[in-house]
Amino acid sequence: xxxxxxxxxxxxxxxxxxxxxxxxxxFWQKGGSMTGYVFHPIYLEHTLIxxxxxxHRLLAIMNLLQKENLLSRLKLIEPKPVSPELLEKVHSxxxxxxxxxxxxxxxxxxxxxxxxxxxxxxxxxxxxxxxxEAVRAVLDGEVSNAFALVRPPGHHATQSRGMGFxxxxxxxxxxxxxxxxxxxxxxxxxxxxxxxxxxxxxIFYRESSVLYFSTHQYPHYPGTGxxxxxxxxxxxxxxxxxxxxxxxxxxGFRQIFEKVxxxxxxRYQPDLILVSAGFDSHWADPLASMLLSIRGYTxxxxxxxxxxxxxxxxxxxxxxxxxxxxxxxxxxxxNIFYVLMGEDKIVDPLGPSPRPEQPVNAIIQQxxxxxxxx
Numbered sequence: 360x361x362x363x364x365x366x367x368x369x370x371x372x373x374x375x376x377x378x379x380x381x382x383x384x385x386f387w388q389k390g391g392s393m394t395g396y397v398f399h400p401i402y403l404e405h406t407l408i409x410x411x412x413x414x415h416r417l418l419a420i421m422n423l424l425q426k427e428n429l430l431s432r433l434k435l436i437e438p439k440p441v442s443p444e445l446l447e448k449v450h451s452x453x454x455x456x457x458x459x460x461x462x463x464x465x466x467x468x469x470x471x472x473x474x475x476x477x478x479x480x481x482x483x484x485x486x487x488x489x490x491x492e493a494v495r496a497v498l499d500g501e502v503s504n505a506f507a508l509v510r511p512p513g514h515h516a517t518q519s520r521g522m523g524f525x526x527x528x529x530x531x532x533x534x535x536x537x538x539x540x541x542x543x544x545x546x547x548x549x550x551x552x553x554x555x556x557x558x559x560x561x562i563f564y565r566e567s568s569v570l571y572f573s574t575h576q577y578p579h580y581p582g583t584g585x586x587x588x589x590x591x592x593x594x595x596x597x598x599x600x601x602x603x604x605x606x607x608x609x610x611g612f613r614q615i616f617e618k619v620x621x622x623x624x625x626r627y628q629p630d631l632i633l634v635s636a637g638f639d640s641h642w643a644d645p646l647a648s649m650l651l652s653i654r655g656y657t658x659x660x661x662x663x664x665x666x667x668x669x670x671x672x673x674x675x676x677x678x679x680x681x682x683x684x685x686x687x688x689x690x691x692x693x694n695i696f697y698v699l700m701g702e703d704k705i706v707d708p709l710g711p712s713p714r715p716e717q718p719v720n721a722i723i724q725q726x727x728x729x730x731x732x733x
Contacts (some may be wrong), residue, residue: 392503393503394505395436395497395505395506396507396696397492398417398509399437399438402417402510403418404476404478405479406476407474407476411645412683415685416510416682417510419688420508420688420689420692422689423693424692424696429696436489436492436496436501436505438486438488439489440481440488443455446484446527446532448532449518449532451518454519457469458479458480459480461479462475462478469522470522472524473522473525473526480526482511483511483527486507486509486510486513487513487527487528489507490509490530490532490676490678491533491536494533494633495536497631497674497676504667504674504675504676504699506679506695506696507529507676508679511524511525511526512525513525513530514530514531514554514556514559515556515581516528517561517562522581523580523581524681525558528559530550530633530678531563533678537633542630543631545567545569545570546568546631546632547569547572547631548572548635549620549632549633550572550575550635550637550680551573551574551612551636551656551659552575552635552637552638552640553639553646553649554580554581555573555579555584555600556573556575556584556680557583560598560600563594564590565592567593567594567596570598570623570627571597572599572601572620573600574601576605576640576648586600586726589730596730597627601615601726603719603722605717606648606649606650607649607651607716607717608651608655608711608716609651609652609654611717612640612651613655614723616663618723618727619723622732623732624666624670631671631674632663634663634675634678636680637680637681638688640656641691641709642714643686643687644687646681650716652709652711652712653691654711656694656695657707660694679692690706693706694706
């Protein structure tokens with residue numbers, strides 16, 4: 360991300376474009392009636408004992424889905440490794456080779472936080488490929504929507520660097536795949552992980568074919584995502600950052616989505632919505648200080664599904680990112696599946712935040728002015 364170039368620009372110069380979607384294309388017909396999910400055992404083999412991003416995260420999710428008898432009502436989308444050609448549309452060959460060689464040598468660290476094991480390269484290829492397969496299944500009409508239960512996560516991974524627990528940028532790779540499909544011109548990526556998806560932002564920062572929208576705690580790892588980072592060149596105006604100081608919960612996030620995301624999405628008219636779904640903004644998560652509840656996350660998912668139904672014929676794919684309180688993580692995923700299946704059901708064993716949340720009126724007003732929503 361280049362903030363220096365932005366500082367020479369003026370938000371008042373932002374020119375917005377209202378898009379219209381072609382009518383009558385076969386692509387935009389409604390897809391299948393089932394909700395899909397991606398899972399593979401290889402995702403469990405990328406792990407490090409004592410590290411917050413370990414295989415127990417995905418085990419907790421799968422165990423709860425099994426306990427609630429949900430897996431039998433979903434369609435399994437079989438993942439396969441991402442192709443080298445598609446992977447190199449996002450990551451540099453030199454970085455890909457580094458990841459491969461580190462795994463073959465037994466593992467190591469890409470940075471202080473991001474570990475590699477003997478099978479991490481295979482898991483990362485399958486995580487990216489599984490996300491692509493989820494998008495393909497939605498676009499081909501095999502399922503109406505999907506959740507890619509993949510790991511390692513991806514939204515911090517840049518073109519040439521793994522960081523923040525992430526190896527390959529799953530969402531960015533899936534977006535590149537979607538844009539290669541006939542009839543797709545605009546992808547909306549919504550990232551509600553508590554950490555800013557710096558990798559996703561960097562990859563699409565100079566493009567208008569992807570609109571990146573992120574809510575995140577700031578300043579917090581990785582220290583990026585300032586409110587006036589809104590894109591450069593052709594991508595000027597197509598990055599929307601909502602940096603929050605902390606202590607924002609269900610009501611604040613609802614207002615941000617309804618007053619900022621919804622009008623921006625309607626103006627953009629995406630052909631597909633991808634969601635970087637991190638659940639570390641929950642009040643009980645150990646790595647941050649936001650105040651969302653499981654119920655609050657479910658409401659955000661409902662807003663996103665309504666947007667997909669309104670704007671792109673229900674085409675939406677959630678992709679797992681962060682979230683380190685296992686009970687929170689598993690129940691958030693469970694409830695999002697209920698949303699995707701059209702069921703009005705919420706299971707929230709932890710309840711609302713015990714702390715009062717901070718108002719968000721000021722940042723909403725600032726965002727509305729920067730992005731010309733008023």
